[in-house]
Amino acid sequence: MPSAHAESPARQGHDGLRPVGEGEKAVELRVVHWNVYGASDPGNIANFVSERIGPGPTIVCLQDIKRASYNVLVGLLKPASSRFSLDLREPSRNEGDERTMGIAMFGFGLPISSLELLDRTLYPERTFSVLFGGAFGPIRVVAFDSLAGIGREYPVAKASNFASIADYLQLHGAELDFLCFDANGPKHDSMDPGKLEFSLLSDKGKVKKLALIMGSQKVHKLSDSYVEYLRSRGEAPTRDPLAVSYKTGRPKKKQVEKRYDYIMNARRWRVTHCEYPYEESVAATADHSAVIADFEPA
């Protein structure tokens, strides 16, 4: 098992992420969002995360985490604070494996002040609303994992779940700083929320439920951090997807590249960097890319 945090190379910076010199005061907040896939190796996950912990305060949000993996990750990463959604809703003896996956939230250089599940959602343990404290003041992060899987598994429930999440985001709109999620959508990506296409067949409403969270009918004021980052650099790519976070299908068959994973930020934050290190994420045994973004108060 690696000793994850002690000799973290990320302390010297990573890729395009700006390093902080000795004695320099950190003014940036890093947010890492990653659906690691239930069967991933927690040692590899911890290594990947520890290499990408920012020079300043960092929030790491991991999804598809089982209890045993969470315990290993806490031991390896040694965060300043951590909480796990399954602590708020333990699976019962009659519930199956699908109720044993949760969301883990880790704070590096940040304490956790309070937490709750989005109780009105269908699978509350696949959601997490965490209030961090620290130098930046209160930071509210809401995370959720879509009810994904092959279409037949959750067709109606998936849309219904998005609607309940949208309700929560609408109700707490003024308090939200970051939203981290695996949406299992959209079908077509775009820098323009109005051009995102959502394809859930069972969602027959005029307004698709996922559009309430990330489309043109968005019920909150957060925006897609990657798109904001591209704009800040004067880039306007038209490729679909804008970046790869997941590939549908099997490696031996035709795969379709998708951007299913998102960080969204409130206006009080300005994104200074955002990346999807897909290849390294998959090499670390996940099936989704991490999303890593740096922010400074706007």
Place this chain on the structure above:
Amino acid sequence: MKLRVMQWNISWKRKLDDVARFVTERRGTAPAIVCLEEVQFKTTYGRLKDSLKPTDSCFSLNLREAGKNEGKGRKLGIAVFAFGLSIVSCELPERTVYPERTLSVLLDGDSGPVRLVAFHSLAGVNFGLVKSSNFAAIADYLQLHRSELDFVCFDGNEPNKDSMDVDKIVFSPRGRAMALIMGKEKVHDLTDSYVDYLKSKGEVVTADPLTVSYQTGSAATKHKKRRCDYIMHSPRWQVISCEYPYDDSPHAISDHSAVIADFELRRESV
């Protein structure tokens, strides 16, 4: 001390006047608990309440209002109407996937406190894995409250194969957790009221289903008869009669049969 229990998925497409008329005709003169599923919107509940004039009533959507972004799928509730009994408390089994499609009610009357739990399965292929997950969460609730339960009323959208022998009931792959509620892995002490009634008459029915409460498919396609609707009762009650008046016209009102059962409190329970 007699008590009538009626369970009925009235179908959201029903004509309310027909539903109210049927319930009024069938609720009897003894104390009765009427449990209706697929009651859409508060207005429907209000109209039924006005028509039926129960002693007391409660509605699951009063305990979980649909959110402004949630669609019609979150506006199907369960209504319980009590005649000659009062309702002491009601709650939703909160850990279920669609809590508003469940309702746990504590009533009080001449027979003492009566706990009735009602639920409506997440039916249809479109619910996939969630259907079984919901059964598991309901089973948890029944297991936790097993010593308090008197009746469980439900449209289970199961089984695939009916039988008087719980070991021979077959559930669909997506409904396998229903075995915790009415199959051989049952986590509570209640029994199928219709089966107990047949046994009390010395009847052994081998037909599948034992009786009809629902037909799958459309009129244009070949129907498959099923028994999806149930009343289960605790050992402190003895079933006196139980019927599925499917051919007695309620299917012209709803797509499900009502289940109507009369119970008597066992002497040792008094």
